[in-house]
Amino acid sequence: MSTAPLVSVIVPAHDEEFGLRHTLESLLADAAPDEIDVVVVPNACTDRTAAIARSFPQVRVVETYVAGKVHAIGLGYDLCRTFPRLVLDADVRLSTHSVRSMAARLDVGDGVLAVAPRIEWDYSACGPLATRAHRAHDALMADRRVLSGVGAYLLGEQACLRVFPLPDVVADDEYVHRSFAPYERRTVPEAVSTTRPAPTFASLVRRRARARFGNRQLGPRTGSGPTAPVPPLSAADLVRGVRTCRIRPLDGAAFLAAVTAERILARYWQARGGASWSSDRAAHRTEEHV
Secondary structure (H helix, E strand, O other): OOOOOOEEEEEEEOOOOOOHHHHHHHHHOOOOOOOEEEEEEEEOOOOOHHHHHHOOOOEEEOOEOOOOHHHHHHHHHHHOOOOOEEEEOOOEEEOHHHHHHHHHHHOOOOOOOEEEEEEEEOOOOOOHHHHHHHHHHHHHHOOOOOOOOOOEEEEOHHHHHHHOOOOOOOOHHHHHHHOOOHHHEEEEEEEEEEEOOOOOHHHHHHHHHHHHHHHHHHOOOEOEOOOOOOOOOOHHHHHHHHHOOOOOHHHHHHHHHHHHHHHHHHHHHHHHOOOOHHHHHHHHHHHHHO
16 A cells, blocks of 8 residues: 655756765665655756766656756646655755654644754865855854755645745745744754855855845745845854854954955846856856866
């Protein structure tokens, strides 16, 4: 007798041949047959992303020549077999146990509609300047991120009806985060997403500029839920972090340099008409694995 999967997982992927295998191996390592329904959506790929996805018998693959994360998520969403539905970045490692823990948290019945794992950073591929900037940013964001910026979010059926179809925005996770009140979203401590941050200072600046552009694109829009945007980080936050010893002075200086460069790049992208999710991802992958 067949049963419905525990969750459906959507993995949008653009030129992710170096990270996707690890992502799928971690996701499915301890899964029972048909426990996790996985749809990988390679979009505008020029590498072996689709072939790697197809090497996993449990995974369904739908390719598109249209570049863009939100478009890819939408294609995957339409093929999902069950609720809840997990959107997972193709370079983020999330274990089977973590998926089960997140699904169990949604079943508590206390009004929580959307959950995410806590994030752990793998700095092994990062240069020293990028590592310093990342550490400062992580300390500043520790109490702010829930659904945004962790590379994975799991939505129950009611939550999916609230946010899908996603609008054509760069910051999909921030849009989803804003769509739920604080009491409707939770971080699940037992669930962990392991992420390699941008490995070089230049790629870090590009990634942060893209995030800044995405937040500007959302503007005052708060999704379809009641949550206002969280105020952006300020210089006072950074100074406070250094004074309270949560942030090392050299880490704070590296982060300040990244913020300055990111603002210049974001303005440049805005003047050109936008930032491309796909081109940004491709540049990051090239730098990381050369």
